[in-house]
Amino acid sequence: MAKFLLGNVVRLRLTVTASDSDTKIVVPVIPDTIIPSITLRMQTPDGVVSILPSENITNPSVGIYDYEYLPVVAGIHRILWVTNGSNAGALEDSFTVIPTTLI
Numbered sequence: 001m002a003k004f005l006l007g008n009v010v011r012l013r014l015t016v017t018a019s020d021s022d023t024k025i026v027v028p029v030i031p032d033t034i035i036p037s038i039t040l041r042m043q044t045p046d047g048v049v050s051i052l053p054s055e056n057i058t059n060p061s062v063g064i065y066d067y068e069y070l071p072v073v074a075g076i077h078r079i080l081w082v083t084n085g086s087n088a089g090a091l092e093d094s095f096t097v098i099p100t101t102l103i
Helices: none
Strands: 002-005 010-015 017-019 026-028 038-043 049-051 058-061 064-069 075-083 089-098
Touching: 010 038, 010 075, 010 089, 038 064
Parallel strands: 002 089
Antiparallel strands: 010 064, 017 026, 038 049, 038 075, 058 064, 075 089
Protein backbone atom coordinates (compact mmCIF):
# COMPACT_ATOMS: atom_id res chain seq x y z
CA MET A 1 0.00 0.00 0.00
CA ALA A 2 1.41 3.35 -1.04
CA LYS A 3 1.91 6.08 1.58
CA PHE A 4 1.66 9.83 1.04
CA LEU A 5 2.14 12.82 3.33
CA LEU A 6 -0.97 14.81 4.17
CA GLY A 7 -1.05 17.91 1.98
CA ASN A 8 0.65 16.29 -1.02
CA VAL A 9 -1.22 15.51 -4.22
CA VAL A 10 -1.83 11.79 -4.80
CA ARG A 11 -1.85 10.69 -8.45
CA LEU A 12 -4.27 7.82 -8.92
CA ARG A 13 -3.69 5.87 -12.14
CA LEU A 14 -5.69 3.31 -14.06
CA THR A 15 -4.28 1.39 -17.03
CA VAL A 16 -6.90 -0.24 -19.26
CA THR A 17 -5.50 -3.14 -21.28
CA ALA A 18 -6.65 -5.92 -23.58
CA SER A 19 -4.96 -8.84 -25.30
CA ASP A 20 -4.29 -8.39 -29.00
CA SER A 21 -6.31 -11.09 -30.78
CA ASP A 22 -3.41 -12.15 -33.02
CA THR A 23 -0.32 -11.88 -30.82
CA LYS A 24 -1.99 -12.27 -27.39
CA ILE A 25 0.19 -9.38 -26.20
CA VAL A 26 -1.47 -7.13 -23.63
CA VAL A 27 -1.75 -3.57 -24.94
CA PRO A 28 -3.33 -0.35 -23.59
CA VAL A 29 -6.76 0.39 -25.06
CA ILE A 30 -9.55 2.94 -24.88
CA PRO A 31 -12.35 1.41 -22.75
CA ASP A 32 -15.18 2.94 -24.77
CA THR A 33 -16.12 6.10 -26.60
CA ILE A 34 -19.24 6.78 -24.52
CA ILE A 35 -18.61 9.54 -21.95
CA PRO A 36 -18.42 9.01 -19.05
CA SER A 37 -16.95 5.57 -19.59
CA ILE A 38 -14.79 5.63 -16.46
CA THR A 39 -15.85 6.40 -12.91
CA LEU A 40 -13.73 6.66 -9.79
CA ARG A 41 -15.21 6.08 -6.35
CA MET A 42 -13.43 6.81 -3.11
CA GLN A 43 -14.02 5.90 0.51
CA THR A 44 -12.23 8.27 2.86
CA PRO A 45 -11.02 7.21 6.33
CA ASP A 46 -14.24 8.53 7.90
CA GLY A 47 -16.27 6.02 5.85
CA VAL A 48 -17.78 8.49 3.36
CA VAL A 49 -18.06 7.10 -0.17
CA SER A 50 -18.25 9.51 -3.10
CA ILE A 51 -17.86 9.50 -6.87
CA LEU A 52 -15.03 11.81 -7.84
CA PRO A 53 -15.71 14.30 -10.68
CA SER A 54 -15.17 12.51 -14.00
CA GLU A 55 -14.19 15.78 -15.69
CA ASN A 56 -11.01 15.72 -13.54
CA ILE A 57 -9.91 12.35 -14.95
CA THR A 58 -7.18 12.97 -17.50
CA ASN A 59 -6.05 10.72 -20.35
CA PRO A 60 -2.31 11.39 -20.96
CA SER A 61 -1.99 8.46 -23.39
CA VAL A 62 -4.00 5.55 -24.78
CA GLY A 63 -5.28 3.35 -21.97
CA ILE A 64 -3.83 5.54 -19.17
CA TYR A 65 -6.18 7.49 -16.91
CA ASP A 66 -5.06 9.73 -14.05
CA TYR A 67 -6.79 11.58 -11.26
CA GLU A 68 -4.92 13.98 -9.01
CA TYR A 69 -6.40 13.93 -5.53
CA LEU A 70 -5.53 16.25 -2.65
CA PRO A 71 -6.31 14.43 0.61
CA VAL A 72 -7.58 16.46 3.55
CA VAL A 73 -7.49 13.73 6.23
CA ALA A 74 -4.95 11.11 7.26
CA GLY A 75 -5.78 7.41 7.12
CA ILE A 76 -6.59 4.69 4.61
CA HIS A 77 -8.36 5.80 1.44
CA ARG A 78 -10.00 3.13 -0.72
CA ILE A 79 -10.68 3.64 -4.42
CA LEU A 80 -12.65 1.78 -7.07
CA TRP A 81 -12.15 2.45 -10.79
CA VAL A 82 -15.02 1.20 -13.00
CA THR A 83 -14.94 1.10 -16.82
CA ASN A 84 -17.93 0.59 -19.12
CA GLY A 85 -18.28 -0.73 -22.65
CA SER A 86 -16.31 -3.39 -24.49
CA ASN A 87 -13.54 -3.48 -21.86
CA ALA A 88 -15.80 -3.24 -18.84
CA GLY A 89 -14.19 -3.99 -15.51
CA ALA A 90 -13.30 -2.75 -12.06
CA LEU A 91 -10.12 -2.27 -10.08
CA GLU A 92 -10.00 -1.72 -6.34
CA ASP A 93 -6.97 -0.17 -4.63
CA SER A 94 -6.04 1.79 -1.52
CA PHE A 95 -3.44 4.18 -0.21
CA THR A 96 -2.53 5.61 3.18
CA VAL A 97 -2.19 9.27 3.97
CA ILE A 98 0.06 10.00 6.95
CA PRO A 99 0.36 13.28 8.82
CA THR A 100 3.69 15.05 8.74
CA THR A 101 5.68 14.94 11.96
CA LEU A 102 7.40 18.24 11.24
CA ILE A 103 5.60 21.50 11.89
